[in-house]
Structures are given as C-alpha cells and as structure tokens.
Amino acid sequence: MTFKPVYIIDGARTPFLKARNALGPFSASDLAVQTSRSLLLRQSFGATELDEVIAGCASPSADETNIGRVIGLRVGSGHKVPAWTVMRNCASGMQALDSALLNIQTGRSHLVLAVGTDALSHAPILFSDKMVDWLSQWNAAKKPIQKLQALRGFRPAYLAPVIGLLKGLNDPVVGISMGQTAENLAWKFGITRQEMDAYSARSHQRTIAAQNRKQFAEITPIIDAKGNLYAEDDGVRPDSTPDKLAKLKAVFDRPSGNITAGNSSQVSDGAAALLLASEEAVQKFGLQPLGKITDCQWAALDPAQMGLGPVHASIPLLQRNGLSLQDPELWEINEAFAAQVLGCLRAFESEEYCQEHFNTPAWGPLDQEKLNVDGGAIAIGHPVGASGARIVLHLLHALRARNLKRGIATICIGGGQGGAMLIETMKDET
Numbered sequence: 001m002t003f004k005p006v007y008i009i010d011g012a013r014t015p016f017l018k019a020r021n022a023l024g025p026f027s028a029s030d031l032a033v034q035t036s037r038s039l040l041l042r043q044s045f046g047a048t049e050l051d052e053v054i055a056g057c058a059s060p061s062a063d064e065t066n067i068g069r070v071i072g073l074r075v076g077s078g079h080k081v082p083a084w085t086v087m088r089n090c091a092s093g094m095q096a097l098d099s100a101l102l103n104i105q106t107g108r109s110h111l112v113l114a115v116g117t118d119a120l121s122h123a124p125i126l127f128s129d130k131m132v133d134w135l136s137q138w139n140a141a142k143k144p145i146q147k148l149q150a151l152r153g154f155r156p157a158y159l160a161p162v163i164g165l166l167k168g169l170n171d172p173v174v175g176i177s178m179g180q181t182a183e184n185l186a187w188k189f190g191i192t193r194q195e196m197d198a199y200s201a202r203s204h205q206r207t208i209a210a211q212n213r214k215q216f217a218e219i220t221p222i223i224d225a226k227g228n229l230y231a232e233d234d235g236v237r238p239d240s241t242p243d244k245l246a247k248l249k250a251v252f253d254r255p256s257g258n259i260t261a262g263n264s265s266q267v268s269d270g271a272a273a274l275l276l277a278s279e280e281a282v283q284k285f286g287l288q289p290l291g292k293i294t295d296c297q298w299a300a301l302d303p304a305q306m307g308l309g310p311v312h313a314s315i316p317l318l319q320r321n322g323l324s325l326q327d328p329e330l331w332e333i334n335e336a337f338a339a340q341v342l343g344c345l346r347a348f349e350s351e352e353y354c355q356e357h358f359n360t361p362a363w364g365p366l367d368q369e370k371l372n373v374d375g376g377a378i379a380i381g382h383p384v385g386a387s388g389a390r391i392v393l394h395l396l397h398a399l400r401a402r403n404l405k406r407g408i409a410t411i412c413i414g415g416g417q418g419g420a421m422l423i424e425t426m427k428d429e430t
Helices: 028-041 067-074 092-105 129-140 144-152 164-168 178-189 193-212 279-285 303-320 338-349 351-358 384-401
Strands: 006-013 052-056 083-086 111-119 268-277 291-300 330-333 406-413 417-425
Touching: 006 028, 006 092, 006 279, 006 384, 028 067, 028 111, 028 268, 052 067, 052 092, 052 384, 067 083, 067 111, 083 092, 092 111, 092 268, 092 291, 092 384, 092 417, 111 384, 129 144, 178 303, 178 338, 193 338, 268 279, 268 384, 291 303, 291 384, 303 338, 303 351, 303 406, 303 417, 330 384, 338 351, 384 406, 384 417
Parallel strands: 052 083, 052 111, 330 406
Antiparallel strands: 006 268, 006 291, 111 268, 291 417, 406 417
16 A cells, blocks of 8 residues: 655754753643744744644643643644644654654645653652542541541551652553663663663763754753743763763662663653644645655564564564665664663564564664664653654754665653654755
8 A cells, every 4th residue: 555655844842851859840731832833933834724733742731631732722723723642651752743644644634733742740749549548538527526537547658659650650560660671671681781881871972962063953942931941951961971870779670780860761851843744735835844754663562571662663664664674874762771772782683582573583783873873862861752753853853964864763662562663854955
C-alpha cells in the first residue's frame, strides 16, 4: 500500500528545565502553549486553519485532563478545531506525531499541530490508602462521639506522602522500577559502571559542544509569570566527567547496583511541538517543508527489559524499508539510562539476541558517531510526554545541519514497548 506523504513543516521546543524538588514555573499546558504559539506565529496560516491538535502527555494536571483541548483553545485554534490527548508513557510525544501521521495519510486531516509535553515537577503528591480510608471515616462521622472515635484511630504515619512520580516509574506488572529494568540490561549484557559513566559524560560533552555551535535552533525561549526568561536547557553539567560520575551512589539497586542519578536521564519539564501537513496543505498555504515522516513502527517486549524497545521497533522498520543498520545517517535513541542505550547497541550486535527475537543474524555495530550526536536526555532531560517529539524534531535539525538525508528516532517505553520513526529531510527551494 502506498501512503500519502506527510511533511514536517516546522517545529519548536521549550528549554528542558530540570525538576529541582520543587514546583517548576510552568504547567504542562503552559509549556506547550508558549512553544506552540511561537511556532504558529511564524507560519503563513492562522491557528484556526488547523484540522486538529493532538497532544501527548504522560502526567497532565488534574485540571488538564484532555490537555490537547486546553492547548488548542489557548493557542487560538477556536472552538471548531477538535483536539485530543494521547498517552504512551515515554513515547506520548511520538504517539501524537504518529496519530497525526495516520489521520493525514487517510485524508481525515491536512494540517495538524502535534505536541508532546510534561511538567514532571508538578507530578502530584498523594495521600496513602490508609489516610484516604481515615478521611472517609472522618467525613462519615456526624456525631461528636463518632468524630472522637475517628480521631482515636488516626495515626501520624498516615500523613506520610506518596510521591506520584515514583509510583509512575514503577511497573505494576513486574513490580520493579524503570531503573531496575536498566540494571537488568546491565547484567544481561555485561555493561560495566565505567561504560555507563563514560557514556553519560559524553552525553554532556556533546550537548555542550552543540550549544556552543548553536545547534539547538529549535529551542524557543519562554517566560514565566514573574517575567523570568528561560532560553536554554538547564540540566547540562560541564563538570560531568567519568571520574566525578563514578563517585555517585546507586539509586535503584543498593548497594551493589550501577544505575545512578548521573547515568540516568534527568527528571524535567518541557514541551515540543511540530506542524505536520499533507501535500494539499503544502500547496494551499505555500509551505516549505523541512522534512517528511517516512514510516513509524511500534513494538512490545518483556516489561522487565523495556529499555530494549528501540531494538524491537527499529528492526521491523529497517526490514520494511529495505535498510541496514548502517543506512540511516543519524540515529536518536532516547537516553532513559546509559545502560539502556548501551544495551540496545549490544542487542543489535548479538547473534543470540537477534536470532531469538527476530530470526535474523546480528544486525552489527551501530556507529556511535551517528548516535545522539548532540547529546541526549542524560544531559538535556526527559520530560516523559515530550521526549518522543523532541528526538524527532532534533533529528531533523541535526540531519539538515550536516546536509544529510535520512535518520531514525527511537525510544523505549515504560511497560515494555518501543517506538521508532524514520524521517527524511527536504531540500530548501532556492
């Protein structure tokens, strides 16, 4: 089957702001609205010309349940442009793109704003189940004696907060944290602490080098309610060296584990937005696409090894398009954990793993000079709902900056899934 081409017209993202054990200055919708407004203001069409707005978000606030509609209305798309929200954990932003892709390919839409956003610093702090039970008893008590009996049953320990983000980072099926899944991969492929820390230091170094070269042109500065300006990612650390990272203690598997805060992605707030269009919309509005989405693939695997999701999504994508591992000129593998990225590289090279899961020979080494060339989530941050859109957008810019044509953006997904998107650049008209 031949599908209609789907073009990436433009894109923008906010700086990714590290969560610092306090509420960040922006909600998830604030982030999405500011970057989307900046994106739309430089277009030849107004927001009311959109056919739909699709937002990926893993952790919207309670008053932003259908955050896509909130974003659509606040960017000025009007009452008649439908908007909706998708959630696929870490790939929610990529799912927004894929949902837009499918609707454009089938002719249901021609011009779509696809957004990924999350403000993880705003993840809720919850009451424990025991506290909820006690509050229900207290509210049911009507007489003074009933209130007194309820008070006698209260225990201060009931007030211990439950961190919503931590609950979200634990897999309820296999009963382990996302960090423990990375420990599983380290054990499976013999990845050492030294390798993880060296990879993590390189992520920071590459991001700093890219910032110095002005390679993050997709970033749109944002302003908070107090007038403070945020112009670049704030989690990058020039002092992240292998020696300094080696001093950090394990977080998830104490005391003998190897996954630390330094070789894991940063908990962040951020948003990324892309405009996708059909051929008809390109001609109607006189648009100059930056690139196009060629194909997309989703896959699933054991949740306890969820970090290998990029391998399971990328191999069918390569096979369907007649490509080898070396054919894409650049790769973005979202850096949930250094061990997870390194595990994917080992899996591609493993004859045993490829035979068992794909019935193919090993796919070979992936040239790391093509991988995450401007750093990744270890240095930049990982606002869960935004990352899938960010890696697609940055891959497009990285390809264009190097006059290259084709790349793959891929991401692991909590719960044991993976997503991969194949994109191509377009030549500018002269």
